[in-house]
Amino acid sequence: MKAVRVPKLKAEEVRRFAERIGAKDKDRYVVCRGDYVEIPIYDGFEKYFEGYEIVEQENPVFAPKSDLFELLKNKIPKELWDYIPRRYKIVGDVILIKIPKELEEYKKLIGETLLRIHRRCKSVWRDLGKEGMMRKPKVELIAGEGSETIHRENRCLFKLDVTKVMFSVGNQGERMRVVKLVGEDEIVVDMFAGIGYFTIPIAVHTKARRIYAIEINPDSYHYLLENVEINNVENVIPILGDSMHVTPEGVADRVIMGHINCHEFLPKAIKALKGDGYVHYHETVPEVILERPIERVKRACELLGREVKIEGFRKVKNYSPGVVHVVVDAYIH
Ligand SMILES: C[S@@+](CC[C@H](N)C(=O)[O-])C[C@H]1O[C@@H](n2cnc3c(N)ncnc32)[C@H](O)[C@@H]1O
Structure with missing residues (x-):
């Protein structure tokens, strides 16, 4: 696994360049080694970094996988993969997700995984729909705690409790x-x-x-x-x-x-x-x-x-x- 070794002062400039041309390996973090920084790159992009040393990274630091499906697929049987939700909502610091009944026994795992992905969020609620003219939410806590939050949108603040509205x-x-x-x-x-x-x-x-x-x-x-x-x-x-x-x-x-x-x-x-x-x-x-x-x-x-x-x-x-x-x-x- 390759990385470009650059002096600290040049690190930001080179990192931006690597991202711009699609060379930056998103699965590995940029790491600091003394006065130098290693910017992880995909194989085949070495030629774009002329003048800098290309090293084989000895101790790469892997970024946590941030995609819910990617994180869950090794823990959920393959025949259930199609049911893994691809989308969810974040309201303030609370996550709401629809989980099909086929994944009932995995709901806690799903909730905890989401909290690992979104570290600023405090709770995950299963979204079971809305009821009646008042559109009252039906929700179930599956990870973390807390239901009152402040959602920010276009310079407006919306305080609400996701169990009530x-x-x-x-x-x-x-x-x-x-x-x-x-x-x-x-x-x-x-x-x-x-x-x-x-x-x-x-x-x-x-x-x-x-x-x-x-x-x-x-x-x-x-x-x-x-x-x-x-x-x-x-x-x-x-x-x-x-x-x-x-x-x-x-x-x-x-x-x-x-x-x-x-x-x-x-x-x-x-x-x-x-x-x-x-x-x-x-x-x-x-x-x-x-x-x-x-x-x-x-x-x-x-x-x-x-x-x-x-x-x-x-x-x-x-x-x-x-x-x-x-x-x-x-x-x-
Ligand atoms: C679902 S919300 C509207 C959602 C909104 N359009 C949005 O952008 O997210 C509709 C609101 O109307 C309220 N409501 C329902 N019937 C009503 C009535 N007869 N008079 C006043 N408010 C009512 C509900 O309690 C609910 O808060």
Whole structure:
């Protein structure tokens, strides 16, 4: 196993060069030997380091394998390899992972392996889905301890407890997209505010005059209040209650309906507008009936005698096989 031997002063420059040309062996660490540093390289790249000594490394220091599959495959029978999860979520310093039932007896091993890969994380929770309209998470602790965390995203802080409230890392793009649409002095109604998924980024990044943030679940509401505080924002009006009953009428320039199953709330959203304005309507929909969310928005407007222009229709993320989470941008007048 080869390495380039360079004086300490040159080490950073040569390491960068080795990485840039793909020569740096990622499985071995750079090691310091006296006044020299050994930069591990793959065989065949020696000629690119003219002027430096190429040595056969005597005591290479191996970097721990960082890929979950790589670390698990020697400990899990081959016939189960296909079930090893390739993806997981990191929320703050907590890891959430879906583990198929076939790997039930290996869940502790999976959790502990993840904590070895992500040393800054304190716990691993098995993600067993979300329940009901409140999207309450079903989780099980499989390694480490602690469920309350602070997730940082685009200069916003989201404090939450992963056993009580959900956090969709995959909705980040949509959160920032909406932020870019909000104009100065706008009044926004966030009908399903949760812990402030949309409310906080809008309050932090825009000059909105006011954001009404409605949330029905007391646990989420508790974190919404905390997040308003830790993000130092002053234009949020948190409301604890059912948006079917407490959504203010005739106030908003923009309404966010960030729940994947909320079509029955469309009339309330439309009535929340103070005149012309936008409704961002979310839905999970089977791909075979992809137009359903648009039709639902149009129908709700028709029933209220309002005109609507569909200005946008986009996928937020894949939800389940054959089902997508989409958002409709409707301009209503
Ligand atoms: C799943 S979260 C929204 C996720 C979010 N869109 C994101 O970007 O991650 C939806 C929130 O709506 C709340 N909710 C459900 N029904 C409600 C209602 N009738 N009124 C107010 N909030 C409600 C839930 O408790 C939950 O906190």
